[in-house]
Amino acid sequence: MLRAAVSPAARRIDVHGVLLTASLLVLAVLWLAPALWVLVTSLKPTPDIVRVPPEWVPWPATAEHYHEVLLGSSRTARIGRAFLNSTIVSIGTVLVVVLTSAMAAYPLARIRFPGRNIVFAVIVGSLMVPNAVLLVPQYVLTQQLGWLSTYQGLIVPEAAATFAFGVFLLRQFFVTMPGELEDAARIDGANAWQVFTRIVLPLSQPVLAALSIFTFRSAWNDFLWPLIAVNRPEMFPLPVALALLRGAYSSESYGPIMAGAALSALPLLIVFLVANRRIVEGVRLSGLKG
């Protein structure tokens, strides 16, 4: 083996590497401990939750808190409904963002037309505008449209907030696509829409997936906009319902709150486990092209 030929100095460096990895592993476990504690708490019977010293194995385990927040008393019956609301809003937002930003990014990348540079500059420039600045006027507008406490009142502003990032990301990708397939399709008589839907979109699946996950995450987790745009409890998405759940219980009853928190983390945990690479790629793209 090559190892035999490695000098003592190199072997010492290898020891350093192992030590480094080992200490990073310990740190990673500590880093995840708070999240694990949420899960452990949600599975403990109420008397065990506040027991000191902290017990990290929830035994005997119970599903009573999940039962309570999903099906139980009226003050918490919202979590099941909130889960449904969040699902509808997040999927709706993803659909609107992917469709509108792909359609907008395509001509910005592939067609030369008057006004192109200005339109792109304005869209990208809007990324510098903080969401908090638009809060009040957006509320006034949503109210005038009669959209308070509706799904569209959550989906459309949320989609508008992510649209610019989507255009930026997708244009970057479309620009680098080779043009031969499009040209061939055009020669075969395909119009621009057919080229877009049959050639461009299928070739863009990876970046569309990254954008979808990015959008889903921000829609699923958004808190401030739904906090003001929804005032009917049955329309609350999860973060708002959870924040209010905290108020509904005295601070000692952490069980149901932690069960709600664990439930709210579940969809993104699944996405994260299935499409880890895609998420990382999305974050990478969001940062590096700047």
Added chain:
Amino acid sequence: MGEATPAVAERGPLAADRAVRASARAGRPRGRRWRATRTAYLFLAPGLLLFALFRVYPLIEGLRLSFTNARLGRLTSAWVGGANYARLLEDTRFHVSLANTFFYTAASTVPILAIPLVLALALNRGRLRTLLRSAFFFPFTLSVVTVGLTWLWLLDPVVGPFNYYLRSLGVPARSWLADPTTAMWAIIGTTVWWVTGYYLVIYLAGLQDIPRDLYEAAAIDGASAWRSFWAITLPLLRPVLLFVFVTHIIGSFQIFGQVYVLTLGGPGDATRSVVQHLYETAFQNFFQFGLASAMAWVLFAIILAFSLLQFRLLRGHTEF
């Protein structure tokens, strides 16, 4: 988070452009060009409508509202000139919230820039990179409310595990969130836990884009690891650092969720932030839309000034 992305360098002329121009020259130029323009704007229409209605219009409308006495339910609002801005000069709670937000931003900048960078450098050296990256990234998939509730429970003064383990190390237990000297630090710690993984991924990608042979050349020249870090890593990482810095500053000035869940701005007004003050002014305290809009524009001006300053300071000429 993660939405702010600085301006992009425009690419050179595209193959497709050249093709369009060439065919425009060949065929009936006017008709071709007009058709291409029409197609482009038809594609853009749905997005631009969404963008104009929910991004551009609210921006302008917010500025207009800041010069009126608009309130919820008041159909006609009167022009009041700079009265709202004048009121902000006297609003001591606004001043406190501004000071808190500045403190939060300043105090969180070093840990949020440095911790993910140190982790990224370590991960880049060692093994199990993907596994470790995933572990640190996980909290970033959670909502700010879930993160806040997690730390609320961990930091519970009586039965929370954080105090228990500190006590076993000999550190006296305390009510981190109820003590005005520690509450903001607890919020900063919570935020570090939440966003470290996000910046870690960005730094790691930046590190992997640095050509390996630069380090090899430096090693041959006898440069220490420390010297390589200062001479190669840091300069070449400058665009990434700038992105992280700007993103963090824009995010920090808008801090809301952590405060809302952990302290509601308390104890007293010790952790009250600008956006929280804005939220309460607009949606809890007589719905003063005009005054809240003035706050929003003051905040916008501050964020813009800081972003431009950062671009100035950090842009440099280290393109590679």
